[in-house]
Amino acid sequence: MKGSLELRKCDPGNDLDIIVSLEREIFRPSEQYTLGFINWLCRNCTNYSYIAFMDGKPVGYIISCIEGLSRGHVISVGVLSDYRRMGIGNALMCRSICSMAERGIDHVILEVRVSNTPAITLYRKLGFDVHGVLRSYYNDGEDAYLMILGNDKFEALIRKCCSVTKQPP
């Protein structure tokens, strides 16, 4: 990869503007979350959410949350178009999943548009499988795949990406 990539844990006090501007640039208006929801996510899911900086410039982000004791949920991930296919999406996914694994999750879920081949390919490569179709999941009526990383594939990803010491829940 050209340039130096740094992944920094989201700081809710300072990073809201960065995440909002990345989200606005990466996603179409109809796909964007409201400012209030991004604010809520930044404040409640900080420990598992990261911003990617390339040579100091913010170029991507991931927001994930833990639900209950054992489920990680990737809520939003995106990389600016000029910085795609450089491994940044993969690095963000791994870092976020590892930080949730340290807190004891044993599987990860996410939803993705059925037309979103780049994201689906990335998720499959990480070990996610399609577990169902959520009909008309998005505001514009498009269906989503519910994808899950669990069991052996979860363990394999953790072995590959993380040096995890599980903490008690």
Ligand SMILES: CC(C)(COP(=O)(O)OP(=O)(O)OC[C@H]1O[C@@H](n2cnc3c(N)ncnc32)[C@H](O)[C@@H]1OP(=O)(O)O)[C@@H](O)C(=O)NCCC(=O)NCCS
């Ligand atoms: C999905 C997304 C985050 C991937 O980010 P990225 O930094 O380009 O991903 P990576 O470079 O880490 O790609 C890892 C692998 O994913 C797959 N992949 C990524 N983009 C792909 C594409 N356009 N077509 C096919 N496969 C793709 C490839 O297998 C790739 O590995 P390779 O480059 O060695 O072949 C990025 O395309 C994006 O921001 N899209 C718009 C926002 C979005 O749709 N987010 C997901 C919402 S659920």
